[in-house]
Amino acid sequence: MTPPVALFGMCFGAEMGWRVITRREPVLAALWYGIGPEPEDVGLIRTPVLAAYAQDDARVNDTLDDLCDALAGSDVDFRLESFPGTVHAFADHTRPDRHRPAPAAVLWDEMLDFLRGTDDAPG
Numbered sequence: 001m002t003p004p005v006a007l008f009g010m011c012f013g014a015e016m017g018w019r020v021i022t023r024r025e026p027v028l029a030a031l032w033y034g035i036g037p038e039p040e041d042v043g044l045i046r047t048p049v050l051a052a053y054a055q056d057d058a059r060v061n062d063t064l065d066d067l068c069d070a071l072a073g074s075d076v077d078f079r080l081e082s083f084p085g086t087v088h089a090f091a092d093h094t095r096p097d098r099h100r101p102a103p104a105a106v107l108w109d110e111m112l113d114f115l116r117g118t119d120d121a122p123g
Helices: 012-020 039-044 064-072 101-116
Strands: 006-010 028-032 049-056 078-087
Touching: 006 012, 006 101, 012 028, 028 101, 039 064, 049 101, 064 078, 078 101
Parallel strands: 006 028, 028 049, 049 078
Antiparallel strands: none
16 A cells, blocks of 8 residues: 655755646645746646745746636645745755745744644645
């Protein structure tokens, strides 16, 4: 018996994670700062998603309106959250120029709750 699989990705890993869930169905996906799939591929997603973004991340955030519109028009169980006062990779403690400890801790706790199925996040 294969155990359930959850997908977690950050940056490029999150971008690839979005693409994976258009073709595979892990039980959950937690994706941080990743460019989403093409809007026409959102309808292929069946996996509940918790997606996190930085408020000040123009390159990635320029793609979010189309993603949000596509998700809102789908049956995907999702939560997409943008963290105020943050930049891309704000949860990366190895990058002091980007790390924002307080929102990173909130995001980490939200992700763990989501993976455990103990909060109001999708899934």
